[in-house]
Amino acid sequence: xxxxxxxxxxPALVVAAAIGVASTLAVPGDGEPAPEPTPEEIxxxxxxxxxxxxxxxxxxxxxxxxxEQVFRDLIVDxxxxxxxxxxxxxxxxxxxxxxEALDALREAVRLGxxxxxxxxxxxxxxxxxxxxxxxxxxxxxxRKVWPREVEVAVGHGTALxxxxxxxxxxxxxxxxxxxxxxxxxxRVGLAGCILLAExxxxxxxxxxxxxxxxxxxxxxxxxLARLDRxxxxxxxxxxxxxxxxxxxxxxAYLQEAAExxxxxxxxxxxxxxxxxxxxxxxxxxxxxxxxxxxxxxxxGKSDQALAALDAVPADGAGPESVRRHVALFRAAxxxxxxxxxxARAALTVLADADTESFERxxxxxxxxxxxxxxxxxxSTTPGRANDVAxxxxxxxxxxxxxxxxxxxxxRAHELSSPPGEYPGLLVMPRSD
Numbered sequence: 001x002x003x004x005x006x007x008x009x010x011p012a013l014v015v016a017a018a019i020g021v022a023s024t025l026a027v028p029g030d031g032e033p034a035p036e037p038t039p040e041e042i043x044x045x046x047x048x049x050x051x052x053x054x055x056x057x058x059x060x061x062x063x064x065x066x067x068e069q070v071f072r073d074l075i076v077d078x079x080x081x082x083x084x085x086x087x088x089x090x091x092x093x094x095x096x097x098x099x100e101a102l103d104a105l106r107e108a109v110r111l112g113x114x115x116x117x118x119x120x121x122x123x124x125x126x127x128x129x130x131x132x133x134x135x136x137x138x139x140x141x142x143r144k145v146w147p148r149e150v151e152v153a154v155g156h157g158t159a160l161x162x163x164x165x166x167x168x169x170x171x172x173x174x175x176x177x178x179x180x181x182x183x184x185x186x187r188v189g190l191a192g193c194i195l196l197a198e199x200x201x202x203x204x205x206x207x208x209x210x211x212x213x214x215x216x217x218x219x220x221x222x223x224l225a226r227l228d229r230x231x232x233x234x235x236x237x238x239x240x241x242x243x244x245x246x247x248x249x250x251x252a253y254l255q256e257a258a259e260x261x262x263x264x265x266x267x268x269x270x271x272x273x274x275x276x277x278x279x280x281x282x283x284x285x286x287x288x289x290x291x292x293x294x295x296x297x298x299x300g301k302s303d304q305a306l307a308a309l310d311a312v313p314a315d316g317a318g319p320e321s322v323r324r325h326v327a328l329f330r331a332a333x334x335x336x337x338x339x340x341x342x343a344r345a346a347l348t349v350l351a352d353a354d355t356e357s358f359e360r361x362x363x364x365x366x367x368x369x370x371x372x373x374x375x376x377x378x379s380t381t382p383g384r385a386n387d388v389a390x391x392x393x394x395x396x397x398x399x400x401x402x403x404x405x406x407x408x409x410x411r412a413h414e415l416s417s418p419p420g421e422y423p424g425l426l427v428m429p430r431s432d
Contacts, residue, residue: 048078055087064095082112086121093125101125109138116146123155128249132162143172150180157189169193177205184211191219199226214243214253222260230264237261241273251280258291262298270295284311286322293329302337306330324350324359331363332390335397344398362387366395386415 037045055070071088078084089104105122112118119142126135139156146152157172170193176186187209191202203223209216221236241257244250254277261270274292278284289312296305309330327350335343350363365374375388393408 048074048081052084052087059091064091067091068095080111082108082110082115082118085111086115086118089125090121098125098129102129114141114145116142116149116152120146120149120152120155123159124151127155127159127162130162130248132159135159136163148179150176150183150186153179154183154185154189157193161189161193166193184209184213184216188213188215188219191223195219195222195226199223203227212239212243214240214250217243218253218256222256225260225264230266233260233264234266234269237264237266238269238273241276244276248280251277254280255288255291258288258295262291262294265298267295267298271299271301278308278311283313286312286326290322290326290329293333297329297333297336302333305333306337320355321357324353324357328359328362331366332394335394340398340400347398362391365391366398368395368399386412389415 051070051074055067055074058064058067058070068088068091071084071091074081074084075088085104085108089101089108092098092101092104102122102125105118105125108115108118109122119138123135123138123142126132126138136156136159139152139159142149142152143156153172153176157169157176160166160169160172170190173186173190173193176183177190180186187205191205192215195202200223202219206216206220206223217236218240221233221240224230224233224236237257237260240253244253244257254273258270258274258277261267261273271292274288274295278288278292281288289308293305293308296302296308309326312326327346331343331346331350334346344367347363347366350359351367351369353360361370361374364370372392375391389408389412393405393412396402396405396408
């Protein structure tokens, strides 16, 4: 459960009593004046309000089971009141029954499609469940009614970012930051959006925030890494992983932290975090297992790196580009561990593939089927020169030319950022 939910659930229950129960009266349309309620209707409303407040008090005193029964009884007596479904849904979130909670909240949205509190809360809980596609339009509708509510703008931006709509997400989070420059959620969300293009500005947004939240630590670490301040990034990335929720809920934090720790040359920390990331999948994920294998290999643990790759079922290895990438890496690990014949066999399979690719060309070079200028174009691409040097070191290793292998390996490390980082080739392709 996110801290946003923790902050607004209790106030939302209070709001619901004030704005919702009276809606059980018939409301005429077309501008007609509402009829005067009869004494019986007034008594019924008073009874519903009293019972609703009683449910609130039970909830506030920790009697969740009794509170749930009160709200369910109210739904029977006032089935068209969205705020009661809303209250029940939030209560079920606290009771750790998310599927039932979302059923209740979706009914609240159906009955109260323009209620910004219901839209906001339902959207946030959907985000917590990874359902950004369903959450985004709810936040968009809430913003139309409630344009100056920072939590709505933050939620909208967060959902859009999860959907890859970065430009719209940045606009929403900039709006949130303008509404409340002190909002930690707005600052962290905006920093996450501009991280790649404006790492210094992202760092400014999160620097000095005195909160022990994993997303703050993560963005802080990623911004420092982007600015090549790798040793400074490490403690923030480790702290983000340590603060990640257990299981699937913390998966995104573990992924970002583990991959950044690999890129910044902190193999030991990366292996620990990647092990936790792998554990959130069943069956294992190719991307998570590959990251773990990278970290273990960089830490000199070849056997464990190969075991991590072997744990991924063949039908779960992802797109063909990822499979080729993993195959080249596997061959390299085997070769560096002394398995010359096994590495040669694996490289031959790659080299004989029908589809042209970097991995195929690299395998052919390692097997000495192509000339030294095989990667002239690739080596001028930013971030690729160390890949080429790495491949040359593998070719020399296979040829048992230890002096040349050492020289090319040193060149690969020299071209890495930071020096000694595992070569860029080993970063999983974005197609996964």
